[in-house]
Structure formats: C-alpha cells, structure tokens
Amino acid sequence: MxxxxxxxxxxxxxxxxxxxxxxxxxxxxxxxxxxxxxxxxxxxxxxxxxxxxxxxxxxxxxxxxxxxxxxxxxxxxxxxxxxxxxxxxxxxxxxxxxxxxxxxxxxxxxxxxPRTLEVAGADLEGIFSLRSLATCDLLRAGLAKASKVAIVGAGWIGAEVAASARQMGKDVVLVEAGEVPLERALGVEVGRMFRDLHADNGVVLRMGTGVESFRGHGVAEEVVLSDGSSVRADLFVVGVGVxxxxxxxxxxxxxxxxxxxxxxxxxxxxxxxxxxxxxxxxxxxxxxxxxxxxxxxxxxxxxxxxxxxxSGREIAYDQIPYFFSDQYDLAMEVSGVPTRWDQVVYRGDPRSRELIVFWLADGCVVAGMNVNVWDVADDIAELVRAKRPVDLKGLADPETPLSSLISR
Ligand SMILES: Cc1cc2nc3c(=O)[nH]c(=O)nc-3n(C[C@H](O)[C@H](O)[C@H](O)COP(=O)(O)OP(=O)(O)OC[C@H]3O[C@@H](n4cnc5c(N)ncnc54)[C@H](O)[C@@H]3O)c2cc1C
Missing domain, CATH: 3.50.50.60 (FAD/NAD(P)-binding domain)
Incomplete structure (x- = not known):
C-alpha cells in the first residue's frame, strides 16, 4: 500500500x-x-x-x-x-x-x-533573555521579586520590557550602545521620540555605552559598562537581537x-x-x-x-513589511522598512505622540509609522508599494487624505 x-x-x-x-x-x-x-x-x-x-x-x-x-x-x-x-x-x-x-x-x-552577550559573568543567575513562554514565565517570577531592573539593549524587546517593568512599578535602567533606543530599526531622529517617551515615564537611560561584564556572587548584582561605571540591579534582561x-x-x-x-x-x-x-x-x-x-x-x-x-500553487510573497509595538500609552505600526532614506516627514507634531512619520528616499515613501493614529496602515503600505515621488505638502498635512496621495 x-x-x-x-x-x-x-x-x-x-x-x-x-x-x-x-x-x-x-x-x-x-x-x-x-x-x-x-x-x-x-x-x-x-x-x-x-x-x-x-x-x-x-x-x-x-x-x-x-x-x-x-x-x-x-x-x-x-x-x-x-x-x-x-x-x-x-x-x-x-x-x-x-x-x-x-x-x-x-x-x-x-x-x-536570542543572541547572548559574550562578556564575563553573562552566565550568572538573574540575567534573563526573552523568547518563549518558558523564558517569559521565569522573567515574570523574577520581576515579582525585583524592585530594580537593568535592561541591556534598547531594541524592540528591551524597549517593550522596559515599558512593562515601569508599568509594574519597577525602577528601570535601560543600557544601549547606540545613541537612542530603536536606532537600528528607526534611525536616530525618530529614535529620539522613544528616548523621550521612556525618560518621561521614569526610565533611566544609559545610551552610547556597551557592556564590559556582569559581576556578582552566583547571582548577578551589577553590570559594568564600557565607560567604567556600573549599574546595580536585582534583575537583568538582555535583549540584543536574535x-x-x-x-x-x-x-x-x-x-x-x-x-x-x-x-x-x-x-x-x-x-x-x-x-x-x-x-x-x-x-x-x-x-x-x-x-x-x-x-x-x-x-x-x-x-x-x-x-x-x-500544495502546487505559485504565489509570490510580496507583502509590504508590517510591524507593531506598544509601549506605555503609545501604540504604533510601521509599514515598510526604513533601511535607507534621505528625508523624514512628520504629519503632526512629534512631541504630541499622535502623528505619522514617513521616511523618504528620492521623494518616494519607503516606510511610514503611525503613532496613536489608526486605520492608516493600508494607505501607508500603498504609498510604499507605489514607489513614486509623493506630494510632500499633502503628506505633511493631516487634513489631506493619504489615499489622495497614492499614485497607482
Ligand atoms: C517577546 C517578543 C515580543 C515580540 N513582539 C512583537 C511585536 O510587538 N510586533 C511584531 O511584529 N513582532 C513581535 N515579535 C516578533 C514575532 O513574535 C516573531 O517575528 C514571530 O514569533 C516569528 O514567528 P516564527 O513562527 O517564525 O518563529 P517562532 O515564533 O520563534 O516559532 C518557531 C518555533 O520553532 C521551534 N523550533 C526551533 N527549532 C526547532 C526544531 N529543530 N524542532 C522543533 N521545533 C523547533 C521554536 O522553539 C519555536 O517554538 C516579538 C517577539 C518576541 C520574542
């Protein structure tokens, strides 16, 4: 048979x-x-x-x-x-x-x-990474007992865990080698928005510094930074990519x-x-x-x-990349990928935390991020998909419907 x-x-x-x-x-x-x-x-x-x-x-x-x-x-x-x-x-x-x-x-x-940090003391207890339900349960149990948390890496995971830990009433220090949080994902200019968001919510930001080692007796007690200073905490989270x-x-x-x-x-x-x-x-x-x-x-x-x-079909995968994140009361979506751009256009006041940010290259939208503004991700994806120069005045004007800017 x-x-x-x-x-x-x-x-x-x-x-x-x-x-x-x-x-x-x-x-x-x-x-x-x-x-x-x-x-x-x-x-x-x-x-x-x-x-x-x-x-x-x-x-x-x-x-x-x-x-x-x-x-x-x-x-x-x-x-x-x-x-x-x-x-x-x-x-x-x-x-x-x-x-x-x-x-x-x-x-x-x-x-x-998750990537691990190749530094002395990285295997001490009390240093967490986050990927699976099991690792999340361990981190949750650790957080329940901790009052001060140090997070290494201000990418998406580090930034979101920092926000959650603050919402849980913990003291949080966020350590990052780049100039601002989310620099690799969003660039320095837009990353500043997230620096201010975390600072306004009480996170202590230690930007522009790497990690030399962790120190402790069996359990991590402090992280030593590349500028020679150290941060003591009850719990450490490492979020340095995957x-x-x-x-x-x-x-x-x-x-x-x-x-x-x-x-x-x-x-x-x-x-x-x-x-x-x-x-x-x-x-x-x-x-x-x-x-x-x-x-x-x-x-x-x-x-x-x-x-x-x-199953025998021939379907090309050509969707416009889409990502979302929630930190404190800021919820955002990114359509497209801001890997290369020569201009950033704001539709709304960056300090208001209710706006759309566009990254453009040669006058074309390569990505857009809507922050606390909804039902626009499809239009942003269409602008990215079009790959055509867009009317900058209309793009920056919240009264101009995005759909009217899409050239097909
Ligand atoms: C904490 C966290 C928060 C996130 N938040 C966001 C967010 O807000 N927005 C967003 O867009 N994305 C977010 N992401 C990213 C998103 O979750 C991932 O992109 C998504 O999970 C990828 O799905 P996947 O199926 O490719 O891989 P996974 O979800 O990792 O699933 C792969 C599975 O395969 C198993 N596996 C691996 N090797 C083997 C093997 N040899 N045999 C059997 N099983 C194996 C793994 O254990 C795992 O269970 C987040 C990710 C994490 C970890």
Whole structure:
C-alpha cells in the first residue's frame, strides 16, 4: 500500500501553525505534521513582552488556535519534539523523541534564538533573555521579586520590557550602545521620540555605552559598562537581537545566508523545502532584495503562502513589511522598512505622540509609522508599494487624505 503524501512543518510557532491551517484550507488531504520543541500548542509571542509579562493576559488569549483545532483539522501536532536532522535525498527527518519520519514536502519555520552577550559573568543567575513562554514565565517570577531592573539593549524587546517593568512599578535602567533606543530599526531622529517617551515615564537611560561584564556572587548584582561605571540591579534582561535558527538547514545542505535563502515563492535552494517567518531570508520581488524580517505579520502571512506553494500553487510573497509595538500609552505600526532614506516627514507634531512619520528616499515613501493614529496602515503600505515621488505638502498635512496621495 502506498504511503499517504506527508507534508511536515518544523517549528510550531506562528508561521508553522498558520501554514498547517492553510494546507487544510487548500484542500490538502494527506498527512500534515507540525513539529515543535516547546510543550505548548503554537502561540503568538508579542504579548510576552507586554500584557502577559505584566500578568494581564492568559495563554488562551494568544494561542494561535483553540486547543481542539489541530485534532479537528487532522493536523498531527507533535509538541516537545525536536527535529535533529534532515536528509533531503531520502526525504526523511530524525526526531527526538520519535525516531524517523518520511516527508514529501517540508516547511522550515524554526524561528530565531536570542543572541547572548559574550562578556564575563553573562552566565550568572538573574540575567534573563526573552523568547518563549518558558523564558517569559521565569522573567515574570523574577520581576515579582525585583524592585530594580537593568535592561541591556534598547531594541524592540528591551524597549517593550522596559515599558512593562515601569508599568509594574519597577525602577528601570535601560543600557544601549547606540545613541537612542530603536536606532537600528528607526534611525536616530525618530529614535529620539522613544528616548523621550521612556525618560518621561521614569526610565533611566544609559545610551552610547556597551557592556564590559556582569559581576556578582552566583547571582548577578551589577553590570559594568564600557565607560567604567556600573549599574546595580536585582534583575537583568538582555535583549540584543536574535539569530535565525539555520543549523538544521545548513547541515542538510540548504543555502543559508542571514537565514534560509528562498526565492519569492519561499522555496529554498533544495526543491520541496520551504522556509517562512523569522528564519526566512526571502527574495522580495517588489523591492528586488532579500529580506529577513523578525515580524509577527511576516510569520502570519508567509506561513500560508509557503503552504499554498507546497500544495502546487505559485504565489509570490510580496507583502509590504508590517510591524507593531506598544509601549506605555503609545501604540504604533510601521509599514515598510526604513533601511535607507534621505528625508523624514512628520504629519503632526512629534512631541504630541499622535502623528505619522514617513521616511523618504528620492521623494518616494519607503516606510511610514503611525503613532496613536489608526486605520492608516493600508494607505501607508500603498504609498510604499507605489514607489513614486509623493506630494510632500499633502503628506505633511493631516487634513489631506493619504489615499489622495497614492499614485497607482
Ligand atoms: C517577546 C517578543 C515580543 C515580540 N513582539 C512583537 C511585536 O510587538 N510586533 C511584531 O511584529 N513582532 C513581535 N515579535 C516578533 C514575532 O513574535 C516573531 O517575528 C514571530 O514569533 C516569528 O514567528 P516564527 O513562527 O517564525 O518563529 P517562532 O515564533 O520563534 O516559532 C518557531 C518555533 O520553532 C521551534 N523550533 C526551533 N527549532 C526547532 C526544531 N529543530 N524542532 C522543533 N521545533 C523547533 C521554536 O522553539 C519555536 O517554538 C516579538 C517577539 C518576541 C520574542
């Protein structure tokens, strides 16, 4: 008797879970196996630095699907199971625990792992990183006992944890090598807005300084900064970026370069092996570059596109990148990626914290961030998609509808 076609997804996060759902939506009738090394069913990570960290949300509110979804859709969810090797020639996986599993098509969605600091004392107790529910639970328990928190890294995770810790009544020191928070994501000029936001909310900012070491007796007691000063705290959080989980792919001979390299259909260098989410460095046909985006929306949307292509479709992934963040009473969305720009245009007063910021290159919008202004992300994405010079006066004028500026 011939084996039923089997599509396997490695990584039971947002990209993996949405891909499994899409395979069934596409009408795929073979086996769908979703393999994840965490004990829980798939969940979304954004609440881990926000509402869940503060004890204001429960797991069920951010699980990707209800508990009975997987059985109801005949999706075999293997939790606490790690894929340890891929043999592309035999189309076979090694699992721990669980032996071997044959596959016909494979999606790699293993996400990313936080970077660690290679400094003395980095392995002391009381230094936390944040990625999974398990690491969040540890951090939550630590925060409950701490009154002073030092956070190393003012990227998205560091900035959001700083905001949550302040909202929980902790004294917070935020240490960052760059000039301002979120410098790498938004640039210095817009990053200043976030510097002021955190300062106004009582965070002590130590910008422009790296970390030399952590000191303590078994448990971290202070972080020594590159200017020679030190910051004492009860708890430390390190948020200095993530590395894509590429080892499995690399060992299987899949081309890896800042993530798993894919074409616009999210297929890797090995036919029948796809990648999605934080791990995928995917060719973006609209921008003509490869992009690896560590964004919730990318995982949400790439998973299903990869799944549909595994089922025989040919859909290019060409969505405009989208990211959101919440810090204190500031909620924002970014459409596009501000990697290269020569002009910043404000639609509203930057000090008001209710505005839209546009990054432009050669007169064209490359990205836009709406801050406490809603229902504009689609229009901003259209402005980015258009790649045409835009009327600057209209862009800066809150009374001019954004939709009127979009040239198609
Ligand atoms: C604390 C936090 C807050 C965030 N907040 C925001 C936000 O506000 N806005 C935003 O846009 N994005 C945010 N993000 C980013 C967003 O959550 C990620 O982009 C998204 O989770 C990526 O999804 P993924 O499915 O690619 O990877 P993941 O969610 O990481 O899922 C991958 C899964 O695969 C598992 N895995 C890895 N290797 C194996 C293996 N060999 N075998 C089996 N399983 C394996 C991993 O353990 C993990 O469970 C946040 C991320 C974090 C950590």
């Amino acid at each position: 011939s084996r039923r076609p089997t599509f396997v997804i490695i990584g039971a996060g947002l990209a993996g879970a949405k891909a499994a759902e899409a395979l069934r939506d596409e009408g795929f009738e073979g086996r769908v196996v979703l393999i994840g090394d965490e004990p829980q069913r798939p969940y979304e990570r954004p609440p881990l630095s926000k509402a869940y960290l503060r004890g204001e949300a429960s797991f069920d509110e951010f699980a990707v699907h209800g508990a009975d979804f997987y059985d109801a859709h005949a999706i075999e969810l293997f939790t606490s199971t790690r894929c340890t090797a891929i043999d592309p020639a035999a189309r076979q996986l090694s699992l721990d625990p669980g032996g071997r599993l044959d596959y016909d098509q494979l999606l790699l969605a293993p996400g990313a792992t 590395l894509p989980n590429v080892e499995l792919a690399r060992e299987a001979g899949v081309v890896v370069d800042n993530g798993i390299v894919t074409d616009q259909y999210l297929e890797s260098s090995v036919p029948g092996i796809y990648a999605a989410g934080d791990v995928a460095n995917a060719w973006h046909p609209r921008f003509g570059v490869r992009m690896r985006l560590e964004h919730w929306a990318t995982a949400l949307n790439q998973g299903p596109v990869a799944a549909r292509n595994m």
